[in-house]
Amino acid sequence: MSLSSADSRVEVAESAVIVGELWLGVGVRLAAGSVVRSHEGAVRLGHHARIGAHATVWGDRRHPTAVGQGSVLGAGVTVLGARIGDLCRIGAGCVLLPGAWLGDGCVLADGTLVPAGTVVPAGTVVSGRSAHAVRSATGADGARPDTPLTDHPLHRRVGRPVRVPVAVPPIDGHDAxxxxxxxxxxxxxxxxxxxxxxxxxxxxxxxxxxxxxxxxxxxxxxxxxxxxxxxxxxxxxxxxxxxxxxxxxxxxxxxxxxxxxxxxxxxxxxxxxxxxxxxxxxxxxxxxxxxxxxxxxxxxxxxxxxxxxxxxxxxxxxxxx
Missing domain, CATH: 2.160.10.10 (Hexapeptide repeat proteins)
Structure with a gap:
């Protein structure tokens, strides 16, 4: 990853994209190909949060998104208007829909779907398309208990405008x-x-x-x-x-x-x-x-x-x- 923030403690990969205004903590990492689209500052990424490769994070004023301190989103995760507590681990390919809420220290197995409005208690291991609880989380589940929590404020960052141009087809349909x-x-x-x-x-x-x-x-x-x-x-x-x-x-x-x-x-x-x-x-x-x-x-x-x-x-x- 390259350091592309004025704050050198935030790492944003060259191919990661930030759209709109969001709030970042120190030590945040956005991996290659990740996309964060935040309307009116509705996405907050806590200190030392990690957004995996090709993940998608979206939020707006009615459906804000927050990723807690020390939480890790795996590759290809989609988070739409959901709240993730501190020290959570979200496996590859998981989908969290608007209004979903994870307590601190939750662990989601790869491919888990958390339906809209679902509340998952703190310290729960969750799996499946219906996001059913498997057991209580332990240190072996890959959480990051060594990550220090802090009450330091987040800082504002503005990416490209939240405005997408109308797509125009190529002149020659066979060209790339x-x-x-x-x-x-x-x-x-x-x-x-x-x-x-x-x-x-x-x-x-x-x-x-x-x-x-x-x-x-x-x-x-x-x-x-x-x-x-x-x-x-x-x-x-x-x-x-x-x-x-x-x-x-x-x-x-x-x-x-x-x-x-x-x-x-x-x-x-x-x-x-x-x-x-x-x-x-x-x-x-x-x-x-x-x-x-x-x-x-x-x-x-x-x-x-x-x-x-x-x-x-x-x-x-x-x-x-």
């Missing part, structure tokens, strides 16, 4: 477009509709004769990966939302659908208009769901039907003025 500043990639035969927005480190890769087509107003958020090859094209219809860390390979996503963080959609799947896919769901290859379906599980199955389209999630990218 790359922004080294934020690692967002559009590669191969890709068409982006009017008003599409791509989050930091989103990747759209069409190879081997495949095509990717995004309709008007589609959002693909931080660290989303969309792929297509000659066997299966990828079509995402108007106003669909692809959440942080979502992976889609050659599928069809209906208009106004919402795919929550950490969803995996396998080749040949078909989601009807207005589908809601719950966080961490794996939609199996070739699966088909009709309009307004609520899909959950690994493998995903229909667990209900919406009366109207899914609500727009709070963690969307702000449209350009």
């Amino acid at each position: 477009v790359r922004s080294d500043a934020d690692a967002t990639q559009v590669v191969g035969d890709v068409e982006l509709g009017t008003g599409c927005l791509l989050g930091i480190a989103a990747r759209l890769v069409a190879g081997d004769g495949g095509q990717i087509r995004l309709g008007a107003g589609v959002q693909a958020l931080e660290h989303a990966v969309l792929r297509a090859d000659g066997d299966e094209d990828l079509v995402v219809q108007d106003a669909a939302v692809i959440g942080p860390g979502v992976r889609i390979d050659g599928a069809r996503i209906g208009a106004r659908s919402v795919l929550e963080p950490g969803v995996v959609v396998e080749p040949g799947a078909h989601l009807g208009p207005g589908t809601l896919v719950r966080a961490g769901t794996r939609v199996p290859a070739g699966a088909a769901f009709g309009p307004l379906a609520i899909v959950d599980g690994r493998p995903g199955r229909r667990i209900g039907t919406l009366h109207s389209g899914p609500s727009r999630p709070p963690w969307l990218l702000p449209a350009s003025p």
Whole structure:
């Protein structure tokens, strides 16, 4: 990591990105490819907190995020409007949804999903998509009891503006477009509709004769990966939302659908208009769901039907003025 802060005690990797205004403690580390998007100073990273590679952290005034002193977020973690206590350890690929609250000294196993509004008592080891308690944490679970806690104030840091330009398709759809500043990639035969927005480190890769087509107003958020090859094209219809860390390979996503963080959609799947896919769901290859379906599980199955389209999630990218 390179030291890129005026305060040399904060380490921000060259490829990490800070968007908006946030509050940092001393000794904070942001690893390669991590993204912190903070609206109106709503993200607070406590002293000696560590944000792992390719992690996504988001917060706004209604859904603030706090990572406590000495807490460690593993690679690919997604934290959206959640509170994490001091000396917690969050395993790779975990997802914490708005309103989740972890007490001090909690340990989350890799891939744990903490649903919105869930409160986890201090010192608990948690695992699974339903974030069930396994046992009480011990020193062997990898917490950092040697990290000194302090009441020193955090300091303010301002990153790039919280404003994302409307994505513009390449002149030649077969050319690769790359922004080294934020690692967002559009590669191969890709068409982006009017008003599409791509989050930091989103990747759209069409190879081997495949095509990717995004309709008007589609959002693909931080660290989303969309792929297509000659066997299966990828079509995402108007106003669909692809959440942080979502992976889609050659599928069809209906208009106004919402795919929550950490969803995996396998080749040949078909989601009807207005589908809601719950966080961490794996939609199996070739699966088909009709309009307004609520899909959950690994493998995903229909667990209900919406009366109207899914609500727009709070963690969307702000449209350009």
